[in-house]
Amino acid sequence: MLTFIAQRVALSFLVLIGVVFVVFAVARILPGDPCVAALQERANPETCADFNARFGLDEPLPVQFGIFVSDLIHGDLGESIRYGRPISEMLIERMPVTIELTLLAMLWATTVGITLGVISATRRNSATDVGTMIGANIGVSTPVFVLGLLLIYLFAIVLKDTPFALPPGGRLTSGLVIVPLATSWGLEDLAGIPRVVIDFISNMYLVNSLITGQWEIFGDAFVHLLLPALALGTIPLALIARMTRSSLLEVLGLDYIRTARAKGLANRAVVMRHGLRNAILPVVTVVGLSLGALLSGAVLTETVFGLTGLGKTITDAILGRDYPVIQALTLITAMIYLVINLLVDISYAFLDPRIRVQ
Amino acid sequence: MANRTETLPAATVEVRRSSGLWGDAFRRLRRNRLAIVGGVLVILFVFIAIFGPYLAPWPYDYQDLDAVLANGGLPLPAFSPGHFLGTDELGRDLLSRLMDGARISMTVALVVQFVVLVIGMPVGAAAAWFGGRTDSWLMRLTDVIYAYPDLLFIILLSVALKETVFGKALDGLLLVFVAIGLTSWVTMARLVRGQLLSLKETEFVEAAQAIGVPSKKIISKHLLPNALGPVIVAVTLGIPGAILAEATLAFISIGATPPRASWGSLVADGQPWLRSFPHLVIFPALAIATALISFTFLGDGLRDALDPKLKGKQ
Numbered sequence: 001m002l003t004f005i006a007q008r009v010a011l012s013f014l015v016l017i018g019v020v021f022v023v024f025a026v027a028r029i030l031p032g033d034p035c036v037a038a039l040q041e042r043a044n045p046e047t048c049a050d051f052n053a054r055f056g057l058d059e060p061l062p063v064q065f066g067i068f069v070s071d072l073i074h075g076d077l078g079e080s081i082r083y084g085r086p087i088s089e090m091l092i093e094r095m096p097v098t099i100e101l102t103l104l105a106m107l108w109a110t111t112v113g114i115t116l117g118v119i120s121a122t123r124r125n126s127a128t129d130v131g132t133m134i135g136a137n138i139g140v141s142t143p144v145f146v147l148g149l150l151l152i153y154l155f156a157i158v159l160k161d162t163p164f165a166l167p168p169g170g171r172l173t174s175g176l177v178i179v180p181l182a183t184s185w186g187l188e189d190l191a192g193i194p195r196v197v198i199d200f201i202s203n204m205y206l207v208n209s210l211i212t213g214q215w216e217i218f219g220d221a222f223v224h225l226l227l228p229a230l231a232l233g234t235i236p237l238a239l240i241a242r243m244t245r246s247s248l249l250e251v252l253g254l255d256y257i258r259t260a261r262a263k264g265l266a267n268r269a270v271v272m273r274h275g276l277r278n279a280i281l282p283v284v285t286v287v288g289l290s291l292g293a294l295l296s297g298a299v300l301t302e303t304v305f306g307l308t309g310l311g312k313t314i315t316d317a318i319l320g321r322d323y324p325v326i327q328a329l330t331l332i333t334a335m336i337y338l339v340i341n342l343l344v345d346i347s348y349a350f351l352d353p354r355i356r357v358q
Numbered sequence: 359m360a361n362r363t364e365t366l367p368a369a370t371v372e373v374r375r376s377s378g379l380w381g382d383a384f385r386r387l388r389r390n391r392l393a394i395v396g397g398v399l400v401i402l403f404v405f406i407a408i409f410g411p412y413l414a415p416w417p418y419d420y421q422d423l424d425a426v427l428a429n430g431g432l433p434l435p436a437f438s439p440g441h442f443l444g445t446d447e448l449g450r451d452l453l454s455r456l457m458d459g460a461r462i463s464m465t466v467a468l469v470v471q472f473v474v475l476v477i478g479m480p481v482g483a484a485a486a487w488f489g490g491r492t493d494s495w496l497m498r499l500t501d502v503i504y505a506y507p508d509l510l511f512i513i514l515l516s517v518a519l520k521e522t523v524f525g526k527a528l529d530g531l532l533l534v535f536v537a538i539g540l541t542s543w544v545t546m547a548r549l550v551r552g553q554l555l556s557l558k559e560t561e562f563v564e565a566a567q568a569i570g571v572p573s574k575k576i577i578s579k580h581l582l583p584n585a586l587g588p589v590i591v592a593v594t595l596g597i598p599g600a601i602l603a604e605a606t607l608a609f610i611s612i613g614a615t616p617p618r619a620s621w622g623s624l625v626a627d628g629q630p631w632l633r634s635f636p637h638l639v640i641f642p643a644l645a646i647a648t649a650l651i652s653f654t655f656l657g658d659g660l661r662d663a664l665d666p667k668l669k670g671k672q
Contacts, residue, residue, distance in 0.1 A: 141650035
């Protein structure tokens with residue numbers, strides 16, 4: 001098992017090096033002068049020379065690459081050309097929304113998806129099954145932004161002034177302010193990595209308000225995340241439901257299931273303990289892959305619902321030729337993707353002993 | 359003794375014409391109702407894409423300013439006289455714009471899958487056939503491309519090459535198409551590799567090798583045709599992904615240069631009017647969803663038809 005994990009980690013590391021190189025190369029291929037994009041009408045040969053020197057853009061490419069890699073190893077993601085702020089600072093501020101959004105979407109997708117899949121498989125060809133599967137096909141075929149807009153139309157416009165109304169965007173109702181964790185714990189003098197961690201958690205509004213007991217804020221933040229999470233989670237939900245159904249159907253046709261039934265086990269135990277446990281492997285893959293895809297889905301969800309998260313930051317950076325931000329965020333997205341893949345691989349080995357041996 | 363000579367009636371055995379893989383597949387496909395609905399809709403979309411400009415009530419960029427002014431400068435709602443699905447705030451007929459959008463979406467489907475085939479098949483075939491180091495290098499390459507966020511790559515490429523000749527071809531669309539194709543071939547390469555690896559072990563390939571057929575010919579005459587079924591299914595099921603990617607990019611205003619509008623940019627343009635004129639969002643949204651679902655149904659049906667063992671999977 002340990003060798004297996006070590007092999008996988010080494011392989012992911014190799015791919016990561018490849019990604020670092022591609023990330024660097026792609027950002028340099030972008031034509032258009034970053035100096036002109038950042039300084040706009042103030043750009044002239046003189047200011048541009050200063051600018052390029054400040055951001056190391058006047059060095060030859062191999063040197064730039066060396067600096068980039070050595071900074072990365074030291075955990076320095078660079079500075080945004082556009083905002084003149086360290087990128088890590090921007091991440092602390094903006095990444096938590098995306099994480100909250102993604103996790104909530106995934107929670108909704110897995111719980112409902114697996115439940116629907118199991119119901120469909122156990123009542124094959126019933127009205128519930130056919131309905132779920134047609135629904136799943138429609139779900140897969142609805143783009144995130146279309147679903148987002150339709151949800152806004154339904155819950156924020158048609159159902160306005162009813163108890164079912166939901167806010168169309170933003171993180172909190174205007175007027176509500178969340179107290180940062182550092183303040184509520186009296187740790188404002190704290191610096192370094194612990195401070196980064198605390199600020200990061202503090203910006204996950206749900207977690208922050210939950211541990212400090214700011215219930216009104218918790219409810220409000222949750223309600224604001226509902227529509228975006230619904231929109232973002234629907235495609236993975238449909239995929240998970242389809243995969244659970246087909247995988248479980250296959251397992252339920254096997255001999256040992258017949259044996260379990262013949263032994264007189266309750267239907268529930270047969271399906272859940274014997275069936276689902278063995279059918280879950282492909283579902284884990286789909287969950288992992290969707291989790292990776294959710295991050296790009298977040299770009300659109302954040303645009304539609306006016307949230308300033310990773311997705312919004314990335315689109316702004318590309319349109320503004322903000323090289324360092326593009327590099328850093330691409331790298332982070334790719335890293336998250338690799339880690340998720342690694343976890344999926346390891347969970348495979350964990351769930352299915354045969355894979356460990358191979 | 360009377361001779362009882364009776365002629366036996368001719369055997370009533372119905373001679374069933376032998377049908378090959380494709381005939382069988384087609385018969386199974388015809389029995390699948392959802393796939394037929396999908397197929398008919400796909401044909402309809404393709405028809406509109408080809409003949410749209412001749413059928414559309416107005417040119418897609420014609421502004422019926424008189425009608426809009428008479429309406430107080432607001433978009434016309436659906437079912438207005440002369441504009442069946444209404445107009446936007448510039449008086450452009452929504453139905454005509456949707457029909458032009460079908461052109462964009464169907465071209466995306468075609469071009470992207472073409473790029474996918476042209477890159478994915480050779481890479482997958484080379485990896486499977488040569489094996490060893492070639493295989494592992496090619497597969498690591500696909501890993502890297504797989505890990506690189508798709509949407510980001512497409513956006514970067516389209517922004518980067520926007521001002522070049524290539525970026526301006528086809529109203530700025532060609533670039534987007536090719537960019538989408540460049541991120542999508544990876545799955546095809548893996549599929550082809552997997553298929554060929556298993557076919558490589560079969561007896562008929564071994565026999566061909568034994569009598570000295572050159573490897574290029576084995577790949578093109580024996581391996582690829584046998585892997586064709588899954589490839590066709592993958593292409594059909596890849597189309598909704600391509601259409602979706604294009605609509606998504608158009609939604610964040612990357613792609614067709616105005617006044618041309620893809621379904622995605624129509625949704626984006628309608629967004630500010632969501633409160634008062636939801637039809638500007640709802641009809642383009644329906645167009646996207648219908649196109650995606652038709653290709654999905656058709657692709658699912660094809661998969662079930664070509665490989666009945668897989669029925670109901672995925």
